[in-house]
Amino acid sequence: MVMRMLLNLKNIYKNYGKEPLIVPVLKDISLEVIQGDYVAIMGPSGSGKTTLMNIIGCLDRASTGTYLFEDEDISEMNDDALSDLRLNKIGFVFQNFNLLSSETAQENVALPLIYAGIHKEERNHRADVALSKVGLQDRTTFKPSQLSGGQKQRVAIARALINHPRILLADEPTGALDQASGKQVMELFKALNDEGVTIIMITHDASVASHAKKILHIIDGEIIENKQGGAA
Amino acid sequence: MIENIRLSFRGIFAHKMRSFLTMLGIIIGIASIIAIVSTIKGTNDQIEKNLIGSGNNTVKISLYQEDWEYSFDSGIPNGVPTVSKYTLESLKNIDHVEGATLYRSRQSNQSIFRNNTSLDGGYIMGVNQDYFSIAGLTIKQGRGITEDDNMKFRQVAVLDETSARLLFGEDDPIGKTIEISSTPFTIVGVCADKETFEPIMESIDDYRTYNQSTGSKVYVPSESWPIFYQFDEPQNALLKVDATSNMTRVGKKAAQILNTNVSSSSVQYKAQDLLKQAKDIQNLSKSTNAMLIWIAGISLLVGGIGVMNIMLVTVTERTKEIGLKKAIGARKKAILFQFLTEAVVLTSIGGIVGVLTGIGLAKLISIFNGTPVSISIPAMLLSVLFSMAIGIIFGLLPSYKAANLDPIEALRHE
Numbered sequence: 001m002v003m004r005m006l007l008n009l010k011n012i013y014k015n016y017g018k019e020p021l022i023v024p025v026l027k028d029i030s031l032e033v034i035q036g037d038y039v040a041i042m043g044p045s046g047s048g049k050t051t052l053m054n055i056i057g058c059l060d061r062a063s064t065g066t067y068l069f070e071d072e073d074i075s076e077m078n079d080d081a082l083s084d085l086r087l088n089k090i091g092f093v094f095q096n097f098n099l100l101s102s103e104t105a106q107e108n109v110a111l112p113l114i115y116a117g118i119h120k121e122e123r124n125h126r127a128d129v130a131l132s133k134v135g136l137q138d139r140t141t142f143k144p145s146q147l148s149g150g151q152k153q154r155v156a157i158a159r160a161l162i163n164h165p166r167i168l169l170a171d172e173p174t175g176a177l178d179q180a181s182g183k184q185v186m187e188l189f190k191a192l193n194d195e196g197v198t199i200i201m202i203t204h205d206a207s208v209a210s211h212a213k214k215i216l217h218i219i220d221g222e223i224i225e226n227k228q229g230g231a232a
Numbered sequence: 233m234i235e236n237i238r239l240s241f242r243g244i245f246a247h248k249m250r251s252f253l254t255m256l257g258i259i260i261g262i263a264s265i266i267a268i269v270s271t272i273k274g275t276n277d278q279i280e281k282n283l284i285g286s287g288n289n290t291v292k293i294s295l296y297q298e299d300w301e302y303s304f305d306s307g308i309p310n311g312v313p314t315v316s317k318y319t320l321e322s323l324k325n326i327d328h329v330e331g332a333t334l335y336r337s338r339q340s341n342q343s344i345f346r347n348n349t350s351l352d353g354g355y356i357m358g359v360n361q362d363y364f365s366i367a368g369l370t371i372k373q374g375r376g377i378t379e380d381d382n383m384k385f386r387q388v389a390v391l392d393e394t395s396a397r398l399l400f401g402e403d404d405p406i407g408k409t410i411e412i413s414s415t416p417f418t419i420v421g422v423c424a425d426k427e428t429f430e431p432i433m434e435s436i437d438d439y440r441t442y443n444q445s446t447g448s449k450v451y452v453p454s455e456s457w458p459i460f461y462q463f464d465e466p467q468n469a470l471l472k473v474d475a476t477s478n479m480t481r482v483g484k485k486a487a488q489i490l491n492t493n494v495s496s497s498s499v500q501y502k503a504q505d506l507l508k509q510a511k512d513i514q515n516l517s518k519s520t521n522a523m524l525i526w527i528a529g530i531s532l533l534v535g536g537i538g539v540m541n542i543m544l545v546t547v548t549e550r551t552k553e554i555g556l557k558k559a560i561g562a563r564k565k566a567i568l569f570q571f572l573t574e575a576v577v578l579t580s581i582g583g584i585v586g587v588l589t590g591i592g593l594a595k596l597i598s599i600f601n602g603t604p605v606s607i608s609i610p611a612m613l614l615s616v617l618f619s620m621a622i623g624i625i626f627g628l629l630p631s632y633k634a635a636n637l638d639p640i641e642a643l644r645h646e
Binding site for chain 1: 246552555556560563565639
């Protein structure tokens with residue numbers, strides 16, 4: 001099987017601040033992610049892993065270096081094109097879920113579809129399908145305050161998957177969860193990856209990272225080593 | 233779009249008190265404008281009705297020297313012939329004219345007597361049979377002047393109620409005789425004072441405006457005019473028009489027809505333009521109230537600033553939501569429209585509530601003040617549109633701020 005190149009980062013540098021107080025955050029990062037991959041990025045806080053994640057997620061731009069997303073150069077895209085890319089090709093999962101508290105689980109999951117211009121009936125239908133995929137088919141009308149942490153994160157994952165993205169980006173997805181819920185989320189990720197969803201996950205927890213096929217260590221903005229994960 | 237409106241209502245109802253207080257500025261502004269406009273319109277409608285006569289759309293065309301009505305006391309003007317019956321026919325044929333009649337009128341310096349009682353300052357009117365119906369004068373007693381009266385040169389007279397009262401007091405005037413210029417005339421009827429309508433008088437100004445037209449009048453057949461004055465005195469014309477709005481046009485046309493036979497350049501026929509007079513009075517009240525509308529406008533400006541302020545607060549409160557929406561793929565424009573919609577929904581509700589409050593306020597003013605109220609639909613629509621515009625104008629800055637938030641910073645916001 002020919003592995004299709006999904007992400008290709010070459011010599012990425014990211015600096016914050018202005019002369020003379022430039023703070024380098026990422027130094028010469030090169031990274032390739034193929035379709036179906038499951039990558040964990042590990043590193044202590046302040047190592048630059050979230051910055052890397054933001055660049056991969058097209059929320060931020062690199063100072064120098066090239067980033068090809070499906071062979072397309074991100075640096076040449078304008079804001080609207082980046083928005084469309086995030087909408088159609090990237091799914092985000094956050095540590096603190098980032099659900100809208102006034103909306104139901106169904107409405108939260110359907111949110112990206114509004115920006116994709118899909119009408120309400122189909123939005124609701126697709127949200128219900130996505131929710132049943134994460135095992136929450138009987139919680140569609142619940143507000144986030146009525147859900148447990150693990151359920152909230154599964155709603156967030158359903159939202160990330162609703163537009164069938166090429167890649168799922170998860171920033172400490174188990175960071176705010178108890179162990180049992182965290183385990184459930186990891187099992188869900190594993191199942192999704194088995195179905196062919198590419199996943200990149202940030203974590204500082206080695207046991208969480210061990211689920212991935214590939215583990216990257218970032219220290220002081222540099223990738224130290226590539227290690228094969230245990231659960232592949 | 234529908235989704236944006238739904239989200240707006242959710243946002244507005246999530247902070248009921250805050251939203252209401254924000255709207256209050258708009259509500260007060262719109263309500264005062266509606267109340268003022270309704271009162272102005274009510275007063276103006278009343279002025280027009282009073283001055284022009286409710287449904288009795290008559291235009292008087294008489295001779296003018298410069299801007300003043302020509303006084304026949306200084307003799308018959310050169311170059312002004314009497315109006316022929318052919319000219320009268322062409323007056324009747326003007327579009328929108330329902331009837332036309334010719335008459336003569338003079339403030340009497342001749343003595344009008346009943347025994348020893350004299351009528352001072354009364355008017356003598358030389359009329360024919362059509363005059364009473366066209367002028368809208370109802371005959372209260374007896375009969376009016378008939379064609380027969382004119383044909384047979386009868387010395388008969390019709391009094392209006394004022395002159396009847398002044399000359400006869402409580403006595404029945406019918407069949408009695410009065411002397412005009414030492415010539416006896418038999419009273420055959422009594423007609424209403426001026427026209428059938430009664431102006432609504434609420435102030436001394438109203439009284440001055442409307443009262444001049446009423447007075448004591450004695451109507452005699454036009455053929456008897458030479459008894460007191462010259463036989464070739466030019467007549468005035470009185471036209472009945474089908475609608476108030478056509479009065480000015482018909483008046484001008486009639487004056488033009490009458491002037492074709494006039495060779496004098498200083499004395500010309502002119503229509504008494506009641507519509508214009510009404511407009512002049514209306515403009516007077518308009519300009520005084522324009523000031524009030526400006527003041528209400530300032531309250532709308534303050535209301536708009538309030539909307540902007542609260543929208544900025546909303547954007548700050550919902551920074552995280554904005555960050556999330558941008559992260560999952562909302563374009564800048566989508567965020568901009570969401571908050572712009574919220575501002576417009578907020579001010580539109582304010583506008584609608586303001587219009588309703590304004591109508592209530594206007595009715596309340598009319599109850600306490602007695603001023604008439606007329607609700608104008610265009611003013612209501614305009615007010616709601618205007619409040620929407622306020623939403624757009626004052627919502628733009630906060631919405632722009634929201635649209636341009638950095639998603640990373642916004643997501644990190646606590």
